[in-house]
Amino acid sequence: MFKINCMNAIANVGLDLFTDNYELVDNFNDTNAVIVRSSSVHDLELPPSLVAIARAGAGVNNIPLDKCAESGVVVFNTPGANANGVKEMVIASLIIAARNIVGGVNWVNSCGPDPEVAKLVEKKKSKFVGKEIKGRKLGVIGLGAVGVLVANAANKLDMEVYGYDPFISVDAAWNLSKYIKHSKSLDEIFRECDFITVHVPSTDETKGMFNNETFEIMKDGVVILNFSRDTLVRDEDMIEALGSGKVGSYVTDFPNPMVCGVEGVITIPHLGASTSESEDNCAVMAVRQLMDYLENGNIRNSVNYPTCDMGVCMQIGRIAINHKNIPNMLSQFTSTFARENINIPDMINKSKGQYGYTILDIEAPATPEFAQKLREIDGVLKVRIIK
Numbered sequence: 182m183f184k185i186n187c188m189n190a191i192a193n194v195g196l197d198l199f200t201d202n203y204e205l206v207d208n209f210n211d212t213n214a215v216i217v218r219s220s221s222v223h224d225l226e227l228p229p230s231l232v233a234i235a236r237a238g239a240g241v242n243n244i245p246l247d248k249c250a251e252s253g254v255v256v257f258n259t260p261g262a263n264a265n266g267v268k269e270m271v272i273a274s275l276i277i278a279a280r281n282i283v284g285g286v287n288w289v290n291s292c293g294p295d296p297e298v299a300k301l302v303e304k305k306k307s308k309f310v311g312k313e314i315k316g317r318k319l320g321v322i323g324l325g326a327v328g329v330l331v332a333n334a335a336n337k338l339d340m341e342v343y344g345y346d347p348f349i350s351v352d353a354a355w356n357l358s359k360y361i362k363h364s365k366s367l368d369e370i371f372r373e374c375d376f377i378t379v380h381v382p383s384t385d386e387t388k389g390m391f392n393n394e395t396f397e398i399m400k401d402g403v404v405i406l407n408f409s410r411d412t413l414v415r416d417e418d419m420i421e422a423l424g425s426g427k428v429g430s431y432v433t434d435f436p437n438p439m440v441c442g443v444e445g446v447i448t449i450p451h452l453g454a455s456t457s458e459s460e461d462n463c464a465v466m467a468v469r470q471l472m473d474y475l476e477n478g479n480i481r482n483s484v485n486y487p488t489c490d491m492g493v494c495m496q497i498g499r500i501a502i503n504h505k506n507i508p509n510m511l512s513q514f515t516s517t518f519a520r521e522n523i524n525i526p527d528m529i530n531k532s533k534g535q536y537g538y539t540i541l542d543i544e545a546p547a548t549p550e551f552a553q554k555l556r557e558i559d560g561v562l563k564v565r566i567i568k
């Protein structure tokens with residue numbers, strides 16, 4: 182029986198995939214696997230029973246990836262599963278910002294039940310004249326699952342779209358419309374674009390990429406959309422740039438005490454992926470990946486361990502080992518079985534950065550004694566008997 186702890190509400194269509202061999206538990210300290218959306222795992226102690234964390238979403242900055250890897254805990258995410266939800270929100274936000282829709286709606290609401298409201302709006306609506314997005318330049322920073330969809334959709338709305346991503350994947354490049362201009366530097370995006378939307382992960386490298394120096398390069402009145410993470414923007418600099426008119430409008434999906442209520446900021450309560458479709462897609466993908474890992478030892482879409490797939494075990498026994506990516510690990514694993522004269526008809530060994538993962542199919546039951554011997558090898562982080 183596997184115990185699963187959901188740290189956030191996870192769509193039933195995903196949870197319903199769990200068979201009778203799974204139990205949903207409330208206690209993080211007594212679980213084999215966790216499903217999480219945006220709750221932070223950073224300050225939690227990882228219990229020895231924990232083997233995997235599935236992030237039902239894309240961003241994993243709420244999870245301590247190295248600490249997990251070091252404890253043999255595989256962290257999964259669900260790439261692309263909520264990308265369409267975010268794309269639609271970004272397109273809506275482009276238009277909302279360009280047309281000052283929030284300003285207009287707030288003003289009408291502030292009029293109260295005025296019997297003359299219809300006349301009043303016709304008289305005063307010129308305060309809310311906007312601009313059309315057709316023909317205007319949009320810079321898309323980060324051309325992954327979300328960025329590619331946003332770039333292609335904006336192009337279809339007749340925007341002139343510039344894309345920047347020095348690490349673009351082959352798949353993303355195939356999916357990107359040929360009409361997207363390839364920017365080779367961030368400065369080009371900053372210099373040329375009327376609207377800039379950012380779709381990169383929150384990392385040390387991307388932290389504070391919107392700051393006084395980069396605002397300096399941008400056009401006056403530029404509109405910035407942030408559906409990635411608030412860490413990408415230096416808030417004090419943003420507030421100054423909004424005050425001076427350098428930034429015309431800042432749309433953010435990440436309200437924080439510094440930007441909430443500031444003139445020119447449109448704060449959205451982290452709704453980018455909050456559609457039933459995205460929530461369902463993420464839950465199904467997260468649960469399927471977890472089940473394949475727990476039942477077969479296979480890893481798909483992990484952010485801290487390598488992809489590793491041996492299918493379903495057809496042998497008598499299977500053991501999965503999370504370990505450091507250092508010399509001599511494999512020979513120590515195989516000699517553990519050789520000493521007992523046990524054949525290994527199939528195996529796989531992969532690495533990602535400092536960490537490695539090995540699945541061994543053996544012609545004998547995988548016993549707790551074998552597992553213990555493997556655990557005693559220097560550099561082994563976790564050993565699981567799969568079968």
Ligand SMILES: NC(=O)c1ccc[n+]([C@@H]2O[C@H](COP(=O)([O-])OP(=O)(O)OC[C@H]3O[C@@H](n4cnc5c(N)ncnc54)[C@H](O)[C@@H]3O)[C@@H](O)[C@H]2O)c1
Pocket residue numbers: 238239240241260261263264267322323324325326327328345346347348349350353380381382383386387408409410434451452453454455
């Ligand atoms: N608001 C929401 O609800 C919501 C939903 C999904 C994702 N997100 C956020 O958006 C981010 C992107 O999501 P995604 O699904 O497109 O992820 P993704 O991994 O598919 O794409 C990220 C892209 O950013 C690129 N990149 C990384 N560093 C870069 C840099 N310094 N400059 C330019 N490009 C860089 C990568 O090469 C990759 O192509 C996530 O990390 C998450 O933080 C937010």
Ligand SMILES: O=C(O)CC[C@@H](O)C(=O)O
Pocket residue numbers: 218219237238239240241263451454455
């Ligand atoms: O789970 C959510 O609602 C947000 C997810 C989003 O921020 C992500 O990074 O995928």
